[in-house]
Amino acid sequence: MPNSxxxxxxxxxxxxxxxxxxxxxxxxxVFVSLTPVLLLFGVFAFLPxxxxxxxxxxxxxxxxxxxxxxxxxxxxxxxGDAVFLKSLWVTCKFVVITVAVNIIITLxxxxxxxxxxxxxxxxxxxxxxxxxxxxxLAGTSIVWxxxxxxxxxxxxxxxxxxxxxxxxxxxxxxxxxxxVIMMTLWADIGYNxxxxxxxxxxxxxxxxxxxxxxxxxxxxxxxxxxWPLLGRTTLFVTVTTVISYFQAFPQFQIMTKGEPYxxxxxxxxxxxxxxxxxxxxGYASAMAAVFLVIILFITWLQLKWGRTQWEY
Amino acid sequence: xxxxNVWIDSVVLIFLTAAACIMLxxxxxxxxxxxxxxxxxxxGKSGFFPEHPSLDGYKTVLxxxxxxxxxxxxxxxxxxxxxxxxxxxxxxxxxxxxxxxxGKKVLFLLILATMMIxxxxxMIPTYLITAKLGLxxxxxxxxxxxxxxxxxxxxxxxxxxxxxxxxxxxxxxxxTGELRLMLSIIAPLILPMLSALGIFTFMSAxxxxxxxxxxxxxxxxxxxxxxxxxxxxxxxxxYNVVMSAAVLITIPVxxxxxxxxxxxxxxxxxxxMK
Numbered sequence: 001m002p003n004s005x006x007x008x009x010x011x012x013x014x015x016x017x018x019x020x021x022x023x024x025x026x027x028x029x030v031f032v033s034l035t036p037v038l039l040l041f042g043v044f045a046f047l048p049x050x051x052x053x054x055x056x057x058x059x060x061x062x063x064x065x066x067x068x069x070x071x072x073x074x075x076x077x078x079x080g081d082a083v084f085l086k087s088l089w090v091t092c093k094f095v096v097i098t099v100a101v102n103i104i105i106t107l108x109x110x111x112x113x114x115x116x117x118x119x120x121x122x123x124x125x126x127x128x129x130x131x132x133x134x135x136x137l138a139g140t141s142i143v144w145x146x147x148x149x150x151x152x153x154x155x156x157x158x159x160x161x162x163x164x165x166x167x168x169x170x171x172x173x174x175x176x177x178x179x180v181i182m183m184t185l186w187a188d189i190g191y192n193x194x195x196x197x198x199x200x201x202x203x204x205x206x207x208x209x210x211x212x213x214x215x216x217x218x219x220x221x222x223x224x225x226x227w228p229l230l231g232r233t234t235l236f237v238t239v240t241t242v243i244s245y246f247q248a249f250p251q252f253q254i255m256t257k258g259e260p261y262x263x264x265x266x267x268x269x270x271x272x273x274x275x276x277x278x279x280x281x282g283y284a285s286a287m288a289a290v291f292l293v294i295i296l297f298i299t300w301l302q303l304k305w306g307r308t309q310w311e312y
Numbered sequence: 313x314x315x316x317n318v319w320i321d322s323v324v325l326i327f328l329t330a331a332a333c334i335m336l337x338x339x340x341x342x343x344x345x346x347x348x349x350x351x352x353x354x355x356g357k358s359g360f361f362p363e364h365p366s367l368d369g370y371k372t373v374l375x376x377x378x379x380x381x382x383x384x385x386x387x388x389x390x391x392x393x394x395x396x397x398x399x400x401x402x403x404x405x406x407x408x409x410x411x412x413x414x415g416k417k418v419l420f421l422l423i424l425a426t427m428m429i430x431x432x433x434x435m436i437p438t439y440l441i442t443a444k445l446g447l448x449x450x451x452x453x454x455x456x457x458x459x460x461x462x463x464x465x466x467x468x469x470x471x472x473x474x475x476x477x478x479x480x481x482x483x484x485x486x487x488t489g490e491l492r493l494m495l496s497i498i499a500p501l502i503l504p505m506l507s508a509l510g511i512f513t514f515m516s517a518x519x520x521x522x523x524x525x526x527x528x529x530x531x532x533x534x535x536x537x538x539x540x541x542x543x544x545x546x547x548x549x550x551y552n553v554v555m556s557a558a559v560l561i562t563i564p565v566x567x568x569x570x571x572x573x574x575x576x577x578x579x580x581x582x583x584x585m586k
Contacts, residue, residue, distance in 0.1 A: 022484075025490070026411060026490065027413070029407075029411075029490040029491070030407055030411050030413050033403050033404070033407055033490075033491075034404065034407050036400075037400050037403065037404045037460055037465075038419070040400070040456075040457075040459050040460045041422075041423055041426065041460055041462070043441060044434075044438060044441070044456070044457040044460075045423075045426040045429070045434065045462070046422065046426070047437065047441070048433075048434035048435075048436075048437035048438045048441065049426070049429060049433065049434055049437075051437035051440070052433055052434060052436060052437050055436065055437065062440070062443075109328070109331060112324045112327055112328050113328065115320075115321065115324050116324070116325065116328070117321075125328055125332060126577070127570075127573065128332040128335055128336060129331075129332065129335055130569075130577075131335070131336075131339075131566065131569070132335060132338070134515060134565050134566065134569045135519075135562050135565055135566070136518070136519040136521070136536070136537040136540075136561065136562075136565065137519060137521060137537075138519070138521040138537035138538065138540060138541050139537060139540050139558045139561055139562060140338070141541075142540060142541065142544050142554060142558060143338055143341065143342045143555070143558055144338065146341075146345060146551050146554075146555065147338060147341055152353075154337070154341050154360065157359065157360065186334075186335065186338065191580065194577055194580050194581065195580070195581065198581040243430075246430070247430050247431065247432060249432075249521070249522050250521045250522070250537075253525075254541055254544075267432075268430075268432050271432050272432070272435075272522070275435070275436050275439075276439075276526060281436050281440075284436060285436055288430075288432050288433045288435075288436065289433070291430060291432055291433060292429065292430065292433045295428065295429075295430050296428065299428055
């Protein structure tokens with residue numbers, strides 16, 4: 001049926017159909033379909049957020065079952081809690097290092113893959129880098145912890161081949177965080193490679209051609225074409241990666257449990273331990289509130305920077 | 313593109329090949345370790361390759377562990393979560409995109425706002441609610457909080473808004489009910505978005521570790537990632553057994569990915585989802 005017919009027909013009848021019956025049935029549909037959905041959001045999203053904030057001013061243990069109001073007590077306690085402060089520090093260290101290395105590696109690899117001429121070879125590389133991202137992180141963490149074994153792990157085997165003394169990857173305070181960072185990068189770079197590849201695809205070739213005719217060097221092309229035009233992608237990739245690394249949990253819980261000397265005790269793990277191993281749910285909720293403020297702050301930064309940088 | 317430089321091209325190719333090999337190394341390690349016999353492990357001098365390849369690890373997993381039960385738990389919960397999320401997202405997306413009612417803007421903003429909330433913030437109250445409902449150690453504890461997705465609602469609304477109003481009006485004149493309209497006209501039109509959302513929802517449900525860790529303790533109720541970690545704790549010495557389990561749970565995900573790779577990559581760039 002030609003479009004014009006549909007349009008004219010609908011115009012006639014939608015005027016005729018704004019009667020009370022049509023209106024009522026639409027109202028009923030909205031009500032019936034939205035109620036269960038909103039109920040689920042209410043019980044498993046809105047309510048927990050409010051409850052979490054309320055819980056943060058109580059001391060509450062599910063074992064004893066009764067809550068004691070402590071006001072800002074939990075927040076004050078945090079300021080003097082060396083383990084909490086350390087976990088905050090470790091989290092920042094982990095996020096900053098891992099995100100920075102992630103962005104550099106993924107941008108390099110994405111640009112390298114874009115240079116490959118054969119379509120099928122390009123797809124093959126992308127698949128190989130992406131494969132680790134789809135495996136369950138819990139399983140990956142176990143595989144990596146066997147690779148980090150002191151006696152018969154892969155890494156010490158390779159060091160032995162090079163006549164280098166073996167390293168206690170996961171239990172030496174100098175290497176533990178580094179080991180988890182290596183594993184996290186392996187498990188996660190696939191996403192950003194794909195996103196950067198899409199970003200590179202959207203830069204028109206004519207810019208490079210013009211720059212080439214002007215005799216620009218490769219570095220100049222990268223500095224003045226690729227990098228600025230990739231700004232939006234880079235910002236998006238950075239923010240989502242920062243937020244996801246702040247919440248990194250399985251690799252820490254499985255590989256190191258926060259040890260040695262809390263060198264790998266990130267905030268996400270500390271909150272989990274306080275809530276479910278030590279049953280300090282009030283205190284854990286207060287830490288979760290701090291966590292929330294950090295995440296919201298990063299999101300606010302994204303909106304702020306995004307507005308200024310996206311206009312080119 | 314600007315002039316090709318054969319020299320740089322080959323350096324790039326070598327760099328990529330080396331990097332790709334590093335990426336595949338842990339998989340090689342996992343598969344080869346799973347084939348090691350107990351003799352290799354006890355001797356303590358096991359290298360990269362198994363000296364006496366054997367399938368003992370696989371036999372032990374399948375015999376000593378309720379592996380089938382774990383797969384079943386993971387499959388059932390992930391399929392239900394995915395199907396429900398697609399349905400509720402499309403439904404709510406349709407209502408928010410094409411219907412008018414009081415408080416619509418505020419409700420939508422509220423749902424949108426939950427996207428920014430890290431799970432660590434809501435996990436404690438959600439655990440308390442789940443416990444109150446008597447669902448601890450029940451598969452429903454995993455399914456119930458995941459039947460809706462704020463991201464799904466957001467995406468569906470964006471895509472449904474682009475559908476011309478005339479098309480919906482025409483169908484309404486023909487007497488199509490609202491639900492039928494959504495299922496038979498809107499759903500097919502947003503199929504690319506739905507399939508991307510479906511793949512991502514399934515993957516994250518299948519791989520989810522933190523929430524099952526909180527609500528499931530019974531070994532028979534566990535989902536695969538959780539069970540694998542639990543199993544690791546009881547089989548530290550015989551890591552050929554643990555590696556075999558890891559191989560067995562990785563194969564289905566890799567297979568699913570290789571089949572749906574096109575939609576997956578498209579979905580990732582389309583939605584910018586992580």
